[in-house]
Amino acid sequence: MRRGRAEDDPAVLMLAAHDPVDHVLPHRFFELFGSNLNFGAKTIPLLNIHFGPMKFYFTNHLLMTLVSAGLCLLILPWIARSYARRGVEPSAPRGLTNLFEAVLQFIRLQVVQPILGPRTDAFMPFLWTLFFFILFCNLLGMVPLDSIVYLVSGRRLQHIGGTATGNLAVTGGLAICSFFAIHLSGVAAAYRGLVDGTYGHHDHGEGHDTGGAGHGHGEHPSGHHHHGRRGKPPVVAAVLAAPLYLWNFAPHVFRPEPGAGLLARAALFPLDLVMWLFLLLLEFLGAVIKPFALMIRLFANMIAGHIVLASILMLIFTIGTYTAGVTSAVGCVALSCLELFVAFLQAYIFVFLTTLFIGAAVAPEH
Numbered sequence: 469m470r471r472g473r474a475e476d477d478p479a480v481l482m483l484a485a486h487d488p489v490d491h492v493l494p495h496r497f498f499e500l501f502g503s504n505l506n507f508g509a510k511t512i513p514l515l516n517i518h519f520g521p522m523k524f525y526f527t528n529h530l531l532m533t534l535v536s537a538g539l540c541l542l543i544l545p546w547i548a549r550s551y552a553r554r555g556v557e558p559s560a561p562r563g564l565t566n567l568f569e570a571v572l573q574f575i576r577l578q579v580v581q582p583i584l585g586p587r588t589d590a591f592m593p594f595l596w597t598l599f600f601f602i603l604f605c606n607l608l609g610m611v612p613l614d615s616i617v618y619l620v621s622g623r624r625l626q627h628i629g630g631t632a633t634g635n636l637a638v639t640g641g642l643a644i645c646s647f648f649a650i651h652l653s654g655v656a657a658a659y660r661g662l663v664d665g666t667y668g669h670h671d672h673g674e675g676h677d678t679g680g681a682g683h684g685h686g687e688h689p690s691g692h693h694h695h696g697r698r699g700k701p702p703v704v705a706a707v708l709a710a711p712l713y714l715w716n717f718a719p720h721v722f723r724p725e726p727g728a729g730l731l732a733r734a735a736l737f738p739l740d741l742v743m744w745l746f747l748l749l750l751e752f753l754g755a756v757i758k759p760f761a762l763m764i765r766l767f768a769n770m771i772a773g774h775i776v777l778a779s780i781l782m783l784i785f786t787i788g789t790y791t792a793g794v795t796s797a798v799g800c801v802a803l804s805c806l807e808l809f810v811a812f813l814q815a816y817i818f819v820f821l822t823t824l825f826i827g828a829a830v831a832p833e834h
């Protein structure tokens with residue numbers, strides 16, 4: 469039953485006019501630097517993009533990234549110390565330690581190890597940190613810190629909180645970290661293969677680190693498997709690692725068979741080079757699209773749920789009936805449970821896809 473007209477209540481008018489996306493937008497606290505930062509005004513003619521003076525601000529999303537990073541620095545070393553203590557005095561993990569260790573083992577054994585195999589432990593520090601940082605950002609966004617701080621401070625402090633992963637700058641930074649981890653890992657794998665003398669070998673049955681070069685066939689440009697050859701000096705391997713990773717970044721469709729004559733190689737080389745350049749362009753596009761997809765997927769999933777949640781809450785004031793209030797409250801509870809699941813799911817998906825891309829970069833069979 470209505471208690472008068474909703475439009476007659478000034479408080480309801482203010483709430484109805486409130487932007488439902490306000491709580492997911494970044495809010496500036498103060499300027500970090502940039503008032504005198506000027507790279508020169510430049511414009512890209514075709515795209516009509518103007519570059520002028522730049523300013524950088526400390527926002528609520530930046531605050532939440534620092535809080536999430538602080539939680540990682542506090543919790544993960546604590547888990548490591550407790551694990552080290554149990555190595556000296558064996559005992560079963562209990563309480564919160566047991567929960568975190570279960571998640572850590574799940575990421576290692578069920579997500580990373582089936583993809584990276586013997587290389588798993590080398591990437592676990594990065595992948596564990598990536599997972600928990602994203603997870604903490606997602607979970608902190610579900611806590612109404614801004615409302616709590618606003619009420620506790622006597623309505624003086626606003627926007628202290630928010631979902632950091634609902635900001636493209638944050639998810640873009642995470643995607644850039646994944647991009648460099650993927651391709652630097654591929655170069656490092658090529659370097660180790662050259663030093664160990666295993667570069668270009670496809671020893672699937674031995675289960676050891678073969679060290680590949682990425683997306684191509686993982687072979688030497690000459691097309692031979694130099695079994696039993698000695699490794700190269702570290703300086704030579706460091707010089708050759710990046711070019712060989714690039715050489716094998718795209719497949720060589722017209723690569724001659726091992727043992728082919730010089731004339732056959734000379735005849736196929738132009739065709740192989742032209743096709744390789746075309747495929748290399750496609751691989752470069754894919755290398756950029758992959759982290760871009762990671763960025764958009766995480767951002768869109770985290771911001772969408774919060775916008776829908778705010779929209780459902782505003783139905784209470786828009787319709788103004790008891791039925792609408794109860795229905796909206798039940799819907800918000802159900803959606804919050806779904807958001808809790810999505811918070812874990814998106815952290816898992818980001819790490820899982822990053823692991824797949826790293827596996828494709830370091831494994832010679834890819």
